[in-house]
Amino acid sequence: MEVRVAEEIFKEFKEHSIAEFFKKNRQMLGYSGMVRSLVTVVHEYVTNSLDACEEAGILPDITVEVKETSDTHYTVKVTDNGPGVPKAYIGKALATVLAGTKFHRYVQQRGQQGIGAAGCTLFAQITTGKEISVRSSTGKGKAYTCKVAIDTVRNKPIVTDLTEMNDGPSGLSVEGEFADVKYENSDHGVYEYLKRTALSNPHCQIRFIDPTGKENLFIRSVNVMPARPEATLPHPLGLSVNDLLDFARLSQSRKVSSFLVDTFARLTSNKVAELKEIAKGVDFDKAPESLTWPEAEELIKAIRTVKWIAPEATSIVPIGKEQISIALKNILNPDFMNVVQRKPGVFRGGVPFVIEAAVCYGGNSGEKTDEGHSGTMLRFANRVPLLFDASNCALTDAMKGVLWKRYNIDLDTQPVSILVSICSVHVPYAGVGKEAVSKEDEIIAEAKLAIMDAARGVQQYIRGKQHASFEANRYKTTMRYAKQLAKDVADLTGYDEKKVEEDIKALTLKHYPHLKENASEDQGQDDSGQRNDQASEPDEEKENQ
Numbered sequence: 001m002e003v004r005v006a007e008e009i010f011k012e013f014k015e016h017s018i019a020e021f022f023k024k025n026r027q028m029l030g031y032s033g034m035v036r037s038l039v040t041v042v043h044e045y046v047t048n049s050l051d052a053c054e055e056a057g058i059l060p061d062i063t064v065e066v067k068e069t070s071d072t073h074y075t076v077k078v079t080d081n082g083p084g085v086p087k088a089y090i091g092k093a094l095a096t097v098l099a100g101t102k103f104h105r106y107v108q109q110r111g112q113q114g115i116g117a118a119g120c121t122l123f124a125q126i127t128t129g130k131e132i133s134v135r136s137s138t139g140k141g142k143a144y145t146c147k148v149a150i151d152t153v154r155n156k157p158i159v160t161d162l163t164e165m166n167d168g169p170s171g172l173s174v175e176g177e178f179a180d181v182k183y184e185n186s187d188h189g190v191y192e193y194l195k196r197t198a199l200s201n202p203h204c205q206i207r208f209i210d211p212t213g214k215e216n217l218f219i220r221s222v223n224v225m226p227a228r229p230e231a232t233l234p235h236p237l238g239l240s241v242n243d244l245l246d247f248a249r250l251s252q253s254r255k256v257s258s259f260l261v262d263t264f265a266r267l268t269s270n271k272v273a274e275l276k277e278i279a280k281g282v283d284f285d286k287a288p289e290s291l292t293w294p295e296a297e298e299l300i301k302a303i304r305t306v307k308w309i310a311p312e313a314t315s316i317v318p319i320g321k322e323q324i325s326i327a328l329k330n331i332l333n334p335d336f337m338n339v340v341q342r343k344p345g346v347f348r349g350g351v352p353f354v355i356e357a358a359v360c361y362g363g364n365s366g367e368k369t370d371e372g373h374s375g376t377m378l379r380f381a382n383r384v385p386l387l388f389d390a391s392n393c394a395l396t397d398a399m400k401g402v403l404w405k406r407y408n409i410d411l412d413t414q415p416v417s418i419l420v421s422i423c424s425v426h427v428p429y430a431g432v433g434k435e436a437v438s439k440e441d442e443i444i445a446e447a448k449l450a451i452m453d454a455a456r457g458v459q460q461y462i463r464g465k466q467h468a469s470f471e472a473n474r475y476k477t478t479m480r481y482a483k484q485l486a487k488d489v490a491d492l493t494g495y496d497e498k499k500v501e502e503d504i505k506a507l508t509l510k511h512y513p514h515l516k517e518n519a520s521e522d523q524g525q526d527d528s529g530q531r532n533d534q535a536s537e538p539d540e541e542k543e544n545q
Helices: 006-012 018-024 034-056 087-095 116-128 190-200 241-250 256-263 269-278 293-305 321-331 394-400 441-480 482-493 497-511 513-523 534-544
Strands: 061-070 073-080 132-137 143-151 156-165 171-179 205-209 215-218 336-341 345-347 351-361 376-381 384-386 416-424
Touching: 034 061, 034 073, 034 116, 034 171, 034 190, 061 190, 087 116, 087 132, 087 143, 087 156, 116 132, 116 143, 116 171, 190 205, 190 215, 190 321, 190 376, 190 384, 241 256, 241 293, 256 269, 269 293, 321 336, 321 351, 321 416, 336 441, 345 441, 351 441, 376 394, 394 416, 394 441, 416 441, 441 482, 441 497, 482 497
Parallel strands: 061 205, 376 416
Antiparallel strands: 061 073, 073 171, 132 143, 132 171, 143 156, 205 215, 336 351, 345 351, 351 416, 376 384
């Protein structure tokens, strides 16, 4: 075999753009499988609309229209009433991978990487060769239409057919043609995704026109905007040695002590004093950028020894117990539900997060099967439904880790829906497709505790229901034999039979007062449980004659 020298081998060495990488690896963006690919397109545009409306303080009104142009070939149009996109930024917003307003900010939002909308543009190009059509208005007569595409070699936007307009309300409308996709009315389809989006965003109204032309309206449940999350600093807990050194190199502080106070949440001068007592080998007066790995390692050990206050709640805005209850009642209408919200926790990198969970029983909960019912799980991350990759998700692991029989719940036979939501300034997704939460130990533990807490409330309801059923059966059994017992007592004692029967029934009701409403109905039944209404007897006698 011919031996090649390094210089010859490295002639093939080339630098590629991130757009080229995702062009060859579109499955990493969620474009794998025709049904999932269509849901991914809708998901990216809808989440962008929700974020834009909330940042502008506008109650979202979103219209989603999916049309079938041919087999596995669809157009998707998403229109919102948000603030629109300024003309100068439309190319970067919709046609530049890893560009946006979110990744560099330590604040909770649905989108994070700046890939979503640009990924849709890329997917349209590689499946149909067509551009994305855009109409945007920022209000005050400033509107325009254009088409956008991506120069994948340079990861640069291509904006064409730009036409300015002077009319129209503020908002953004995006329309594209996509191939290798399929609409399916299933638990993993567009309709289900939008239904769950309405559940986790009760302040949003969504109008969906499916490929058959049918209009589906998910009505706004609440007319109050969720509080806007405030930008926050990373929490010391969860930091790795490398994280600490990265922050130190970017710091403008003169000393390690001031760097710690300026850079991290909940780290005061008093906490620095505590750290000094533990980390004796660290010079807190030296410049942060001169911190060595051993010093940073000692400092991290000290941080994990000290007790910390939980992260500020203002940095994370979960869905909320009241909003979840309203949305679940509106969509699932369960017989009973219990909603729980945990206190903020921290996972790797000092990132705070909040877990919410709800367990619903009865009504439209669960999934109908040939045998009856089975349980279902609804996963959400920053108010966004997660329909795919359930087996690879931390929230699923938490649900599976619960001993459900301990709570009188059987997920194989009972109508139960389990909702689990995580909200964070940076949700640790298992991939850029953002369909599963990374299996961080802290997240799994918090989610499991939240689910168990919610399940306890449902357990009490099921026990109460079982007890009520048991009591009702005992009451009915006693009443069934009241007439015969009264006759036997009357024969033995000579007492009036009717009076004895009335006394037996009164005594029974004294022991089961909560069943009093059913007493009159039961008294009008014979021993076989059938109606025996005396008022109708004359008519029956006449008919017999």
